[in-house]
Amino acid sequence: MAHISSLAMVFLLCVASSYAVNTVDVNTICKGVKNPSFCVTLLDSKPGENRDLVSLGLYTIDVTLANTTNTITLINMLISKSGGDAQAKHHYDRCLLHFNGIAAMLKQTPDFMKRGEYDTALQDAVGVRSHVRVCVSEDSDPHHPFYDSSELPIYANSVDQVAEVFAAILNHLNTPI
Numbered sequence: 001m002a003h004i005s006s007l008a009m010v011f012l013l014c015v016a017s018s019y020a021v022n023t024v025d026v027n028t029i030c031k032g033v034k035n036p037s038f039c040v041t042l043l044d045s046k047p048g049e050n051r052d053l054v055s056l057g058l059y060t061i062d063v064t065l066a067n068t069t070n071t072i073t074l075i076n077m078l079i080s081k082s083g084g085d086a087q088a089k090h091h092y093d094r095c096l097l098h099f100n101g102i103a104a105m106l107k108q109t110p111d112f113m114k115r116g117e118y119d120t121a122l123q124d125a126v127g128v129r130s131h132v133r134v135c136v137s138e139d140s141d142p143h144h145p146f147y148d149s150s151e152l153p154i155y156a157n158s159v160d161q162v163a164e165v166f167a168a169i170l171n172h173l174n175t176p177i
Ligand SMILES: *[C@@H]1O[C@H](CO)[C@@H](O)[C@H](O)[C@H]1NC(C)=O
Pocket: 063, 066, 067, 068, 070, 071, 154, 155, 156, 158
């Protein structure tokens, strides 16, 4: 009996420590990203007590979604102001599709986090970044040399930067087998 309960105790300690591991220093999370000081500032700005990886991840999803909503508002404004400029309208219409796709994806990502499906959440982070890249990179397409002088590239870069931080957090979380 005593033997069984000590085994149970070891098991519980293992479970407890596998949860405790989910806290990683912010500087460690931010080491590999393009702009580490942006990453540290962002994660330090998370309100509330919880600083475990899942809480930080959920926070970066919220910020990415807020940035995406602002970007969609900007794109709608740019479309309404594009007037007779067919090339500009085409560009912004395409970007709107990409950012609507990002918003739809990010609304599901918190559920993957809560279920521990971190691989799927990482696919969302990668998906967000590739949607942003495709929207912005149309500018450098030699067949459509449209130069976007609006604020859209800056807004898009915000979304990409926060999504990169989210991906960096997920790199410290493994989906249980
Ligand atoms: C994105 O969110 C960050 C952090 O809240 C904010 O500083 C930045 O201005 C936002 N950018 C856009 C384009 O909404």
